[in-house]
Amino acid sequence: MKPVAFDYVRARTLEEASEMLAAGGGAARLLAGGQSLGPMLNLRLARPMRLVDIKRADGFRALAADDATLSIGAGFTHAEIEDGAVEDPARGLLRHVARGIAYRAVRNRGTIGGSLAHADPAADWVSVFAALDGVAVARSARGTRRIASGAFLRGAFATALADDEVLAAVELPLLSAGARWAYRKVCRKTGEFASAIGVVVLDPARGLARVVAGAVEAAPVLLPATSEALRDHGPDAAEAALAEEIARLLPHLDPAARRLRMVAVRSALRDIAGEG
Amino acid sequence: MDGMEAKGEGIGARVRRKEDARLLAGRGQYVADIRIAGMRDVAFLRSPAAHARITRRAKPANAAEAVFFLDDLVGVKPIVTRSSIPGYKLSEWPVLAAQKVRYVGEAVAMCVADTRAEAEDLAERVEVEFNELPAIASCEAGRASGAALLHEQWGDNLFLQSHFDSGIAPVAASAPVKVELEVSCARQTMHPMEGKGLVAWWDFRAGQLVLNTSTQVPHMIRAGLAEVLGIPQAIIRIAPPDVGGGFGYKCLLQPEEVAVAWLALTRKAAFRWIEDRREHLVAGANARQHHYKLVAYADERGRMLGLDAEVSVDTGAYSVWPFTACLEAAQAGGNLPGPYDFRAYRCKVFSVATNKPPFAPYRGVARPGVCFAIEQVIDAIARAVGREACDVRAENLVPASAMPYVNVTNKHYDSGDYPGSLAMAREMIGLDEFRAGPKRDAQGRWIGIGFATYTEQSAHGTKVFASWGLPLVPGHDQAHVKLTPDGALEVRSGIHTIGQGLETTLAQVAHEMTGVPLADIRVTLGDTAVTPFSTGAYASRGIVMAGGAVSRAAGVVAERIRAIAAHLLQADPAAVEFRDGAVHAGAASVTYADIGRAWYLRPDQLPDGVNTGGLEATEGYKPTTDNGVFSYASHAAKIAVDPDTGLVEILDYAIVEDCGRMVNPMIVEGQTHGGAAQGIGSALFEESPYDERGQPLASTLLDYLLPGPTELPRFRIRHTETLSPHTAHGFKGVGEGGAIAPAGAVVNAINDALRDIGARVDAIPASPARILAAIAAAEERAA
Numbered sequence A: 001m002k003p004v005a006f007d008y009v010r011a012r013t014l015e016e017a018s019e020m021l022a023a024g025g026g027a028a029r030l031l032a033g034g035q036s037l038g039p040m041l042n043l044r045l046a047r048p049m050r051l052v053d054i055k056r057a058d059g060f061r062a063l064a065a066d067d068a069t070l071s072i073g074a075g076f077t078h079a080e081i082e083d084g085a086v087e088d089p090a091r092g093l094l095r096h097v098a099r100g101i102a103y104r105a106v107r108n109r110g111t112i113g114g115s116l117a118h119a120d121p122a123a124d125w126v127s128v129f130a131a132l133d134g135v136a137v138a139r140s141a142r143g144t145r146r147i148a149s150g151a152f153l154r155g156a157f158a159t160a161l162a163d164d165e166v167l168a169a170v171e172l173p174l175l176s177a178g179a180r181w182a183y184r185k186v187c188r189k190t191g192e193f194a195s196a197i198g199v200v201v202l203d204p205a206r207g208l209a210r211v212v213a214g215a216v217e218a219a220p221v222l223l224p225a226t227s228e229a230l231r232d233h234g235p236d237a238a239e240a241a242l243a244e245e246i247a248r249l250l251p252h253l254d255p256a257a258r259r260l261r262m263v264a265v266r267s268a269l270r271d272i273a274g275e276g
Numbered sequence B: 001m002d003g004m005e006a007k008g009e010g011i012g013a014r015v016r017r018k019e020d021a022r023l024l025a026g027r028g029q030y031v032a033d034i035r036i037a038g039m040r041d042v043a044f045l046r047s048p049a050a051h052a053r054i055t056r057r058a059k060p061a062n063a064a065e066a067v068f069f070l071d072d073l074v075g076v077k078p079i080v081t082r083s084s085i086p087g088y089k090l091s092e093w094p095v096l097a098a099q100k101v102r103y104v105g106e107a108v109a110m111c112v113a114d115t116r117a118e119a120e121d122l123a124e125r126v127e128v129e130f131n132e133l134p135a136i137a138s139c140e141a142g143r144a145s146g147a148a149l150l151h152e153q154w155g156d157n158l159f160l161q162s163h164f165d166s167g168i169a170p171v172a173a174s175a176p177v178k179v180e181l182e183v184s185c186a187r188q189t190m191h192p193m194e195g196k197g198l199v200a201w202w203d204f205r206a207g208q209l210v211l212n213t214s215t216q217v218p219h220m221i222r223a224g225l226a227e228v229l230g231i232p233q234a235i236i237r238i239a240p241p242d243v244g245g246g247f248g249y250k251c252l253l254q255p256e257e258v259a260v261a262w263l264a265l266t267r268k269a270a271f272r273w274i275e276d277r278r279e280h281l282v283a284g285a286n287a288r289q290h291h292y293k294l295v296a297y298a299d300e301r302g303r304m305l306g307l308d309a310e311v312s313v314d315t316g317a318y319s320v321w322p323f324t325a326c327l328e329a330a331q332a333g334g335n336l337p338g339p340y341d342f343r344a345y346r347c348k349v350f351s352v353a354t355n356k357p358p359f360a361p362y363r364g365v366a367r368p369g370v371c372f373a374i375e376q377v378i379d380a381i382a383r384a385v386g387r388e389a390c391d392v393r394a395e396n397l398v399p400a401s402a403m404p405y406v407n408v409t410n411k412h413y414d415s416g417d418y419p420g421s422l423a424m425a426r427e428m429i430g431l432d433e434f435r436a437g438p439k440r441d442a443q444g445r446w447i448g449i450g451f452a453t454y455t456e457q458s459a460h461g462t463k464v465f466a467s468w469g470l471p472l473v474p475g476h477d478q479a480h481v482k483l484t485p486d487g488a489l490e491v492r493s494g495i496h497t498i499g500q501g502l503e504t505t506l507a508q509v510a511h512e513m514t515g516v517p518l519a520d521i522r523v524t525l526g527d528t529a530v531t532p533f534s535t536g537a538y539a540s541r542g543i544v545m546a547g548g549a550v551s552r553a554a555g556v557v558a559e560r561i562r563a564i565a566a567h568l569l570q571a572d573p574a575a576v577e578f579r580d581g582a583v584h585a586g587a588a589s590v591t592y593a594d595i596g597r598a599w600y601l602r603p604d605q606l607p608d609g610v611n612t613g614g615l616e617a618t619e620g621y622k623p624t625t626d627n628g629v630f631s632y633a634s635h636a637a638k639i640a641v642d643p644d645t646g647l648v649e650i651l652d653y654a655i656v657e658d659c660g661r662m663v664n665p666m667i668v669e670g671q672t673h674g675g676a677a678q679g680i681g682s683a684l685f686e687e688s689p690y691d692e693r694g695q696p697l698a699s700t701l702l703d704y705l706l707p708g709p710t711e712l713p714r715f716r717i718r719h720t721e722t723l724s725p726h727t728a729h730g731f732k733g734v735g736e737g738g739a740i741a742p743a744g745a746v747v748n749a750i751n752d753a754l755r756d757i758g759a760r761v762d763a764i765p766a767s768p769a770r771i772l773a774a775i776a777a778a779e780e781r782a783a
């Protein structure tokens, strides 16, 4: 379990990283925390000619806020989010989620950008990004693109990033004081990838209600009818709409797997109801 | 704990482990830490097919001295494990597959390069073509008529089938209660923290092939390797470094070990192979998979009258050396009655050859499976007669008054109070309070309590091993003890240290006998060049066998110390005492250094007629019985099941264990914790599934779940000490026991929790999928 030989270069800046990617023409790969790429290299599932290390590159660790959003650089680690080194735009949701990713040694290295770019359907940030309806900021020599979560997450291990694009940052909405959230990750072991995820975000002041089923072997699925019921009539109404919508929107899963996603979302809705 | 701990440093003292000074500081030296100039790395090309004929093999260009097929390994014989059991069929396990592959992961080519990465590159360039044959991926498939044959010359796929019947027919005809069930255990890997690995090199000065191999049984490996390489044992030295866990996996002569040894022997240079996790998960999935069909008979109160069982062991493709393909079956059939008292037993055992890695005995050897099976039977009987399972269990256990007790399979239970241990576990877990209270918690989870009691034959004796037909039967274990000129003590034994604390416990035994302070005792283990013969560390035999041998050798040296001391002190030998790190007679004393100096440097001070053996002795030991000595324990688990997710949380876990005289209670607890953690792995997490084509479905730790600290409960342990009448100091073995009972206790607890829903889990691991399926099936039945 040792990787195929590759070249290794360290990018000094985000711009340099994207130039190197472009020059590599698909054979170059960014290396951030290495917590997903490392195992793929060792298993020889990934065989890049060149690794472009962005751990120390300038441009991936900016934090910028306006009234409505916080932009978090792609290079922040799960541990930094867990520790509060990054302000939490979602009133504790990010810190809560970060703490449940893998274990500390992985969190010390793994980055939010790496996780989203990798787009493992069972990854925690992927579901959170969808639930908060974040925006991915993609940069290349060709310019900057801002891609909404729904368009960015194309499926299992698939994103809208082009070969020469780097994920520079993610923009997340600043939830208002009265906002509530619930996050349920069903997994067999502490720090294991999820077998099902349910996320609920409810921010009445912003008219925001989003209920998402995650870890569905594809991109996370927004449940619009359930979300609408939650916004207009509360968690009980949302729960009443849930089963039918899950059945309709997750036809690719077998009944037991579908039921588990339903359970995860239902538990999250009940958490919201319990707080309300 | 329970006031039986000794003060000081001898037998019974809770002293810290000597080896931890290096092991816990990251200074252990494992195979992968060894550097030898010019050493090259080996990677194996492994079969991607479960069952196939090899139709073509081709090396990459210019790789004649870098890629090796079986044909290149001139003089190397296949691994063949003979057995004296009638009807046992021999398998020939080629060190590298040449004509046919019989499991995914079987080594086909050996590739050598300066680094492992380059060796793997080379392996990718070797061309092998396979013509796939139908795969046998289960016992059922293997026994079906017309099944594809793994070993064509056999005519079927059975290594062995055995049959035992004490006379079940009358009981079957008359018993008022009959319970039928089928239970099964998943295939597992043993997963020591350090995988298998070795460095092999040629020692020109000694004229020896040296293997720094990660093994539990260096002296046995020397014998096995000599046979397969066709060279004298005298030119082989097995010098294992620190071993990061073995669990049985490192008891085997591995084909990789043979192939790499051949390289060093013929190339007279250094080579190494370090097993990686993926290799272990794929080629090392070799343990635990049993299937049971059980019919139990009882009276109306649930008193068991008889058991009719059919056991299938998914034995894999070849027989491992030296434990044979049938040790598991022999132990399964022989140990299924467990600690229970009934006299009618019939058992058929099938050891079925399948297209999976060759089966090997894993910590607890068959008993985790049989304990799980018989404990399901006890609870099923209790359900059938409508009584508390713990009561029914207690009434069926062999009572203390019946000891010593010979059971229906002729096991000699030497001592103990099995119902007493269950009663203590019942109290610790709070069964009666729980029965009086609610069955669900605030989160809506179902709560249940389950028990399992086992008796564990440890340190199986010569006759026991001989009856299992093994090619290599253990007799006396040897130990060497020597007082040095400056008064320190050297202890040597051929058993190996694999993390189980023998460097400390053997020193405690030597201290007990000689009084030499623990800090001055150095224990050297395993290296065949400097240690006397032992078959090694397995079968919970270390403290009984090596401990007994050290006790004896140290006792002999102690008498010689006494004689010299008496002379130096001008006292009667009977008045000489070992105390406070010195040798006393009345008010006068000498140090151990004084005695060492007298023998080695100032023989003019020695008494006339001094024993010419000097201050060193090698002595052999085995217990006064050949039947093995029986440790036992009761485990109790309290768990919560979430009926929505199928997730199980262990809320409380109590263990009452008895391993005879404890040398070091802390080490006993450590062994019990580690074993129980592995048992919980079997109960809830670990599984190597295969598809119908024999493809393994868990090849990374993402799919193969090992329990971590947060999945494990805080084990609460209580000790009792019933000394063995047959061993030095009353020792019994304890290394394996912890792993035996958890699946039984945890699954009984799950089924207790699910009882009101009418659901029952009958296979381990009790994964969320299995639990949810059991609930769904119960709902369907109810509808």
Ligand SMILES: Cc1cc2nc3c(=O)[nH]c(=O)nc-3n(C[C@H](O)[C@H](O)[C@H](O)COP(=O)(O)OP(=O)(O)OC[C@H]3O[C@@H](n4cnc5c(N)ncnc54)[C@H](O)[C@@H]3O)c2cc1C
Pocket: A029, A030, A031, A032, A033, A034, A035, A036, A037, A038, A074, A075, A100, A101, A102, A103, A106, A109, A110, A111, A112, A113, A114, A115, A116, A117, A118, A122, A123, A124, A125, A161, A165, A166, A167, A168, A191, A192, A193, A194
């Ligand atoms: C034992 C273990 C347990 C884990 N458990 C969990 C878990 O419970 N939940 C969970 O969500 N995750 C889990 N993970 C995955 C972990 O969160 C990874 O850190 C994360 O998925 C990848 O982040 P990284 O920075 O390490 O990215 P890397 O591994 O370095 O890269 C991953 C991929 O993203 C690309 N990439 C990285 N950064 C960028 C960028 N800025 N722009 C474009 N492409 C980029 C890389 O080229 C690569 O293809 C676990 C990992 C391990 C090893």
